[in-house]
Amino acid sequence: MAKAYLVVRMSGQINVPYWAKTTLQLLKLDKKFRATIIPAKENTLGMLDRIKHYISWQEVSADIAKELFSKKGRKEGYKKISNDDLTKLGFKSIDELASSISEGKLSMNKLKPIKPWFALAPPKRGFKRSTRKTYGEGGILGKNKDLIELVRKMI
Structure with a gap:
């Protein structure tokens, strides 16, 4: 099982039901193309699966x-x-911070002066797959195996 997930919001704020809005707000994904890293817990996959039509995620x-x-x-x-x-915060370098976050030892919400999200740009040279379908249907939503390459284009 993964230790932490990289989660990116791929859809906007229009026509999102209230239950999905609250789940996205709990994950600190208020706007389009926001990303966060959340530790893997027993309820994490349930939250991600419930809002899979609005986000993409992969193990980080x-x-x-x-x-x-x-x-x-x-x-x-x-x-x-x-x-x-x-x-x-008690870290010597960004490498140490990144390794503790990716191993799931620390949550981004606990890093107080640091914002718990990353603001990404739309990907350079656009999306290669559909932005309205899940990954299994030929899109980018849901559990996406190619999300790391996509995020590198969005940085």
Whole structure:
């Protein structure tokens, strides 16, 4: 079983039922193309499966987590994360922070000055698959095995 999941919201805010809105807000995915890393727990897959028509997810590795924190990680005031912020949290480097997040030892909600989400851009050169179908039907939604490459295009 995975230790943590990278979750990206792929659809907008229009015509989303209230139960899906509350689940997306619990995951800190309020806007389109927001990403977060959540630790794998017993209720995590149920939440992801329930809102699979609005998000994509995949197991996260330490290298993509490091890339997200170094390029898209922000703190209060929407400023980049500095080494002083990492030492206040008890980490020596971004590598150590990324490995602890990807192993599921720490939740992004517990990192107080750091925002619990990453703001991504639309992918360079567009989507190669449908944005309205699940991965099994030829789209990008739901459990997506190609999400890491897609996120690299969105950074």
